Amino acid sequence: MPTDKKRKNRKSKAQTHMPEAELATTSSLEDTEAVPSGAAQPNGHASMMPAATAGRAYTVSIAVPGSVIDNTQTMELATAVAGQIARTAAIFKIDEVIVIDDATNREPGTIGAGAAFLARVLQFMETPQYLRRALIPMHADLRLAGTLPPLDAPHHMRATEWATYRDGIVLSSVPGEGSLLNVGLDKDAYITQALRTNVRVTLQMGPQPTQMTLQQAGLGSGQQVLFGQLAKPSSPRESEGTYWGYTTRLATSLSQVFQDCPFEVCCKLMPAHC
Secondary structure, eight states, X not given: OOOHHHHHHOEEOOTTTHHHHHSOOBOOGGGOOOOOOOOOEEOOOOOOOOOOOOOOOOOOEEEEXXXXXXXXXXXXXXXXXXXXXXXXXXXXXXXXXXXXXXXXXXXXXXXXXXXXXXXXXXXXXXXXXXXXXXXXXXXXXXXXXXXXXXXXXXXXXXXXXXXXXXXXEEEEEETTTEEEEEOSSSXXXXXXXXOOTTOEEEEEOOSXXXXXXXXXXXXXXXXXXXXXXXXXXXHIIIIXXXXXXXXXXXXXSHHHHHHTOOSHHHHHHOGGGO
């Protein structure tokens, strides 16, 4: 079991690389290729959709220093602290968690051990369980993350639950035919766009399941799939007011919290950084 002193000495790679390698990425709607869709037929899934509510246009971000992990004495305590931060973010519907790397004597191009540890556990906790094996690589920092209680966020749906939106990962893709995705159900989902494989995306599945038989030979003609449409990750929040998890971002300074803000409101508040 590593001590606090050993964990402080661990180094990670450059900050721009770690999230891209270990956090599921979301495909851009502009990078997709549209293909006419086939006919879709409803199946017998029971709808478990929540009551419709007004959409939410604003976002909420919080910043947490990585030193909250550096100050823990054991791996168990460090994992528990990171898990509590993730749960707090989910309870209060936080859209972005910014981990500030405030480690001292950090070499250029590296990330402090505490900030890297916190970011990894936050990413692990936010990812739906049925996507973790494909999207989250094994790492020593996540050795005890599986013991944390799940967030049970709205986008962490079970195989028996149905909602208008669902997250999935691209399993296979053929230009001109579309893509098959694992969405945590008994059948794969089909979309008409050809996307990169192993990418996490949000799909609009409709108020009720629509089942169809694939006609595309490259994707496996004849199999039964669920029809879906590509959506923005913000669509559940903006259209229904449904909380759809948080993104994790690393910042090496307080100014970078605003400089790299992905939301438009940051440009309105800090125009000099945009």
